[in-house]
Amino acid sequence: MPEALSFKFDVDGEDFTCAGQASVIVKKNLRQLGLPPEIIRRVSIAMYEGEINMVIHAGGGKAEVNVYEDCIEIVLIDNGPGIKDIEQAMQEGFSTATDTIRSLGFGAGMGLPNMKRYTDYMDIKSQVGVGTTITMKVNLT
Amino acid sequence: MKISTIKDLLKAEVICCEESLGLHVYSACGSDMMSDVLAYVKDQAVLMTGLVNSQVIRTAEMMDMKCIVFVRSKMPTAEMIELAKESNIVLLATPKRMYEACGILYSNGLVGNRVKNA
Ligand SMILES: Nc1ncnc2c1ncn2[C@@H]1O[C@H](COP(=O)(O)OP(=O)(O)O)[C@@H](O)[C@H]1O
Numbered sequence A: 001m002p003e004a005l006s007f008k009f010d011v012d013g014e015d016f017t018c019a020g021q022a023s024v025i026v027k028k029n030l031r032q033l034g035l036p037p038e039i040i041r042r043v044s045i046a047m048y049e050g051e052i053n054m055v056i057h058a059g060g061g062k063a064e065v066n067v068y069e070d071c072i073e074i075v076l077i078d079n080g081p082g083i084k085d086i087e088q089a090m091q092e093g094f095s096t097a098t099d100t101i102r103s104l105g106f107g108a109g110m111g112l113p114n115m116k117r118y119t120d121y122m123d124i125k126s127q128v129g130v131g132t133t134i135t136m137k138v139n140l141t
Numbered sequence B: 001m002k003i004s005t006i007k008d009l010l011k012a013e014v015i016c017c018e019e020s021l022g023l024h025v026y027s028a029c030g031s032d033m034m035s036d037v038l039a040y041v042k043d044q045a046v047l048m049t050g051l052v053n054s055q056v057i058r059t060a061e062m063m064d065m066k067c068i069v070f071v072r073s074k075m076p077t078a079e080m081i082e083l084a085k086e087s088n089i090v091l092l093a094t095p096k097r098m099y100e101a102c103g104i105l106y107s108n109g110l111v112g113n114r115v116k117n118a
């Protein structure tokens, strides 16, 4: 099997204005690979929500996108506060975001549900005080 | 509906990507919450919003939208305009408020969702 194509990013947790930059680059790269627009859209929305979460909830982190023959994998790793109750966090409308974040257009508690909705596989590993790793996959076949 | 028609109906100012005013769009949505746009929107090509920050442009880019209308004469920053140009998204600014701007477009045939009853 040929080696997977891989894109790696450091996501800056300091600057909300820059949040989402990596997702925009991934979208452009996937377009160049000539993948179907619907697949590209699902991958980039899921990654964008995850990237925003890393910035607003975890102070930044690392993002990696791997293009395999049969799927696209997105891995988001942060050393933030972690998620205490993942089941609760997955519920539509649940959010711990501040009013400041809400005034910026996020914090509706739709991010994690959106990530689940747009991907074929999603796994959250999180430990309070240690960090969160989210792995998502979108099938190509 | 052509984007140029949206501009005329809303008496809007064109901020960038004027060359794409001839594009046809078939549906629109209005929201200040970007996650709601990312959750519920499907194939809407126009985003009406009162929110002004770079995430508005990136959200539209993620959704493959063609045009953003800023209501209440909100003006995007230079950085936002750069981002929009890179993604070829038409930016318009209208003095109208959200409710009125949406109503005008809707009553002129630009629906919320292309599929009826969806
Ligand atoms: N990377 C993360 N690190 C820590 N907490 C997180 C992370 N991602 C999500 N959360 C928690 O899960 C909640 C729900 O996330 P989400 O559905 O994206 O909604 P929102 O971001 O709008 O609050 C967040 O409010 C936050 O408490």
Ligand SMILES: [Mg+2]
Pocket (backbone or CB within 6 Å): A049, A052, A053, A106, A107, A109, A110, A111, A112
């Ligand atoms: Mg979120």
